[in-house]
Amino acid sequence: MSTSSFLPRPFPLGPIGLAAVLLSGCASVKPPGAMAAAPASAAAPAAAQAAAPAGAASGAAAARPEPGAPKPFDEVVKGATRQDGFFPVWRKDEKTWLEIPAERLGQPFLLSANIASSVGERGLYAGSMGPSWLATFRQVNRQLQLVALNAEFVARNPAMKATVAQSFSDSLLASAALASAEHPQRKSLLVDASFLIVDLPAYSTQIEAAYRLPYGLDRANSSIETVRVTPDLTTLNLRMHFATPRIPVPPLTPPPVPLPAPPATLPDARSLFAGFVYNFAALPEPPMRPREADPRLGHFTDVVTDLSDDLKVNPRTYRVNRWRLEKADPAAALSEPKQPIVFWLDRNIPPVYRQAVEEGVLEWNKAFEKIGFRNAIVAKQQPDDADWDTLDARHASIRWFTGADAGFARGPSQTDPRSGEIVDADIMMSDVFGRGARRVRVETVGALGGAAPAFATPIALPWSKAGGAQCDYAEAAAHEMGFAVDLLEARGELAPDSPEVEAFAQAVVRDTIMHEVGHALGLKHNFKASTVYTRAQLQDAEFTAKNGIAGSVMDYSPYNLALAGEKRGALVNTTIGPYDYWAIEYAYKPLEPGQEKDELQRIAARSSEPLLAYADDTDAGGYGGGEGLDPLVNRFDLGSDPLEYYRRRLALSRELWQRVQERQPQPGEDVTRQRRVLLSGFSALGVSTALVGKYVGGMQTSRDLPGASGGRPAYQPVPPAKQREALRFLADGLFAVDAFRFKPQFLASLSPDYREWTRGGPVSIPAAVLQLQTGALDRLLSPGTATRLLELPLYLPENERRGIISLDEVIGTLQKAVWSELRRGGDIEPMRRNLQREHLKRVQALLTRSAGPLPADAVSLVRLAATGLQAELQRAAARPGLAVETRAHLQDSLVLLTEALRASFVRG
Incomplete structure (x- = not known):
């Protein structure tokens, strides 16, 4: 999408441009390599001297060029080839100059920066569109500035135009000293195009976001490769080198938040090249x-x-x-x-x-x-021999x-x-x-955690538009495809x-x-x-x-x-x-x-x-x-009916698991096939489980405008029966152990690919199941869900509030489903113990106010339910004949809950 209207603006200045900004208020210092501006009284004679034909000067005027005067235009580009167009380009050997026609100086045009080639991972991919600006070239003494114009704030009347111009700044993208005097006839300006070897798209920020390493642009090893000019467009393709001095040693103690690994697709992780395409395009007129x-x-x-x-x-x-x-x-x-x-x-x-x-x-x-x-x-279809880039x-x-x-x-x-x-x-x-x-794709399947393979989501730069620019069929889409194909192959419908x-x-x-x-x-x-x-x-x-x-x-x-x-x-x-x-x-x-x-x-x-x-x-x-x-x-x-879809999705995953357990591996097939198919069933459920929780405290929405004929309310609470139906689905389908049973001999056969240095161990079914369950827990116990459940009655007339679902009912129903063994007695299976620990962690966080801004009434209800759970744990832990694992789990849970209740009481 267009990037011209995003509020944050990048400041990707090259060394010359940055120096010009930092030193613009210091008359005694000039940017490195920049030519000092001639005094105002000398500017006109110097320009006239530069424009005079060779040998035409006479007398004192021809005695000697003004000290510091720019070289004549034709002398600088002598021997170079000119490509005429929107901004003409001169090229000679490794040198490239950009000519700025007099009639385009100070006039707006469209500038865009796209990414033609890149690293191939972590959001850094070839063929990416970058930012664009409404831009112009400005001359400030002997300096040429490339300026991004602020097009987000406008006014039509003269007084407010002046106010807006003073209130909201433009941005400097790059600058350089003029390479010569203006052309004697065309009055155009010449600038060395190497001033564009700067990071206009702020790609170094995206690289750092991907790897948390400070890669910087290396101008000395970056270059302008090709140029294409037409009457309404000038395009430069650049090869840009980014480097970091060293890759740091990983910390001896793992940090609380894992750090991303260095680039894995490069021969040397300290160095990478990216291809930029800079476009200077005429604006549509009118x-x-x-x-x-x-x-x-x-x-x-x-x-x-x-x-x-x-x-x-x-x-x-x-x-x-x-x-x-x-x-x-x-x-x-x-x-x-x-x-x-x-x-x-x-x-x-x-x-x-x-x-x-x-x-x-x-x-x-x-x-x-x-x-x-x-x-x-x-x-x-672009011809194979085309001399232009589709970017x-x-x-x-x-x-x-x-x-x-x-x-x-x-x-x-x-x-x-x-x-x-x-x-x-x-x-x-x-x-x-x-x-x-x-x-054909062979996925890297999960290790002990049982997680499905992760596909990197491209990192949004500061000016990315909401939603649209980040249209990624990323992890979920790839897993959806994998699940569909695995199931159809298992049924024999695809070969x-x-x-x-x-x-x-x-x-x-x-x-x-x-x-x-x-x-x-x-x-x-x-x-x-x-x-x-x-x-x-x-x-x-x-x-x-x-x-x-x-x-x-x-x-x-x-x-x-x-x-x-x-x-x-x-x-x-x-x-x-x-x-x-x-x-x-x-x-x-x-x-x-x-x-x-x-x-x-x-x-x-x-x-x-x-x-x-x-x-x-x-x-x-x-x-x-x-x-x-x-x-x-x-x-x-x-x-x-999305809830019915989620039920069907669980049934499809169970069908896939049943078929893959009955299937005999064939000689010569991918060694990770069985493992991949098992995890494909889990990844297919990953999105669904959290979405079921949206029914609880949910509000159906409408975009009808106020006053519209037959307009629907903007917010309408989900019917109580549907909310309770979603809770039952989670309790009976997702939290039940029977939904995730596998043959021991099947699990024992899930071999990794031993050719890989980085490979998983045994697949952990309890870890994979818990990953599904925690998504639903987080949704049901979130401050947002609690707030909406407390406020739902405000959205209904008095006569429609009968039978409405309450926060107390949701907390109680969830607690009974998770801790059902406390009432019926007997041992607690390992996967159920995992679920109960995760539920207890969230209750602790809610009681100690570390889970976010939970409403006061919600905290009171959580404490009330936790007090009841404490009593149930005390009774269950006293029962004789329990397995040592169950007894230890109950006692540990009782200690943790008691401490949380005590901390909550002291805090209150």
Whole structure:
């Protein structure tokens, strides 16, 4: 997405630029290597001397050049080759100069910095879009400054324009001394382009975030490799070297928070190269007419604070990010566009996937045809001998990339901040989607902890937009794929190298490209779209072939897996959904200026239609510290009843475990296959268990605007019966030991790959089970859940409060389920003891106020329940005939709980 509207701004200055900033107030000191500015009285004669033709000077004026005067333009570039264009470039041997035409000095343009090559792990991947700015070149005496203009605060009247300019600063990106006098005829300026060998995208910050090591830019071993110039674009490809003096020795005592390991993909972890692509692009003229965003739909926006007057309560305006799309024939009901949206398929896409990629791109034309555009989107293949990089600012693209830990795709774009017009987009597609579907990928399976393999989530730089820029089908998506393929292979529905697995791989790629192209067209995630179809519809092959499996491809949809013996619909989305048509209509429908406001309101007013359900990343939780309120807004759920989906997911995991235990390993197959499949079943449950807890204290949400006809309430408590149903599912399904029993001989057969130096030991089933259970415990015992349960009655009329679920009921139900052995007697199994310890840890934290801002009433209720638990532990510990492990566990738990109650009482 566009990075021009993010509040924090980087300050990636090179040595020259940094020195210029630090020393700008000191007249007696100049930046290293910079030319001293000539006195004002001498500037004009010096310029005239420099511009005079050779041999034309006479008398005193030609006696001797002014001391310190700049060299003539033509003398500096003598023997160099000029490439004419937006900013002309001169090249000679290893030298490169940038010419700044007089008419472009002080004029804004679009500057972007993309990442062409990188490390291949920990969020540092090739083909990444970086930041962009509304920028300009400024001349300050003999210094040329590259300045990022502050486009976030604007005013229309002259007085407020001056106020805004004084109140909100621009940012200096880089600077250098002029390399010569201005050109005698063109009056253009010349600067050594090496001043751009600076870290414009602040990549060193991202490297440090990945490894917690101070890698710095090494200018001496960085260079400008290639240059491409057109009338509206100048592009420089740079090879940048980052280094750190030494890799520190790991501490003898492990720190409380584990430190990330040094780079694992480099021959020498102290040194790495990254490829940068700097684009200087002409602004679209005239600027596109902005379109105001509506909160009932999800579009990426450029946010501008308009301070022209003080009448608006909220001066912020939200401009929809969209491509400029105009009919070639405005009078025609269906017309070709004047300029289509063109996506270039990079030459690095494997040929076997190019057709699926193209189909995913062109699928969106269905939505544009509904609003009068034929062939609004075009897909083109980059020739193998092309002399341009698809990361330049004039080629929207789809690029393949690989990473040692990468399992995601991303569809960012960059915009003109004056209007919200999307001017470039570069979609990244990880090969894990193809390889994962083909089962070529061999996962590094967990060690004793039983954890599933982790895929690094890309690290968000300070200016990253909420949600959109971080569209990663990361860990969860890769595990979803692994689980689906493992189950289908176990059933015999997929076989390696079969036509079926080939079709599956192509469908996965096509579905993913549809999602990312949606982002590149300006659409945010929609995490409510997966709930618009019923289970019966999802099992209908004809229905899902026509409509897909969700109301939008902008959701994170799991694979549509049927239980054994059930009918099965399409596994993945086959087409864009009804929400996608609606969102495209709002952003792109051609509208006359006088009718636009009313027509947009009419379009947005359809938000109450069931098939157009919408909610974004923040609604789903897990972003910015939020935990999400609405159990219908989730990543990786499917169907109109998410709770039923979670039950089915547990049944599917059990089926997979049963099949893998019955299957006999075959000679020559991957030695970790059985181990991987076992853990795949656990990873498939990892997301679901925490999401079940969203029902308890949950609030169904609506985005209807105030005063809308038939408007729904913004917050509606989840029905008490549904909340209790979720609690029972956790107690009977997740906390029960019988759900996770495995044959001893099967567990004993789970061999690691002994060829690897780093390999796991025996798989710990108790650890894997506990990892699932703690997610549910954390949700149910969180301060947020407690607060909502205490406040739910305030959202209901008096006559609807009967039977409402209370915080006391939730605490009591959870405690009874976790400690059920205390009432029925007998020994406690090891996995149940693990669960009880984790529950007790959380009760301790709540009593001692170390778990966050728990409401006072909640603390009192937790203490009341804990006092009852203390009495039960005392009675249970006194029973004769218990195994020594059970007796020790009960006594230890009683001591810990008593200490927590005593500490809580003293604190109170």
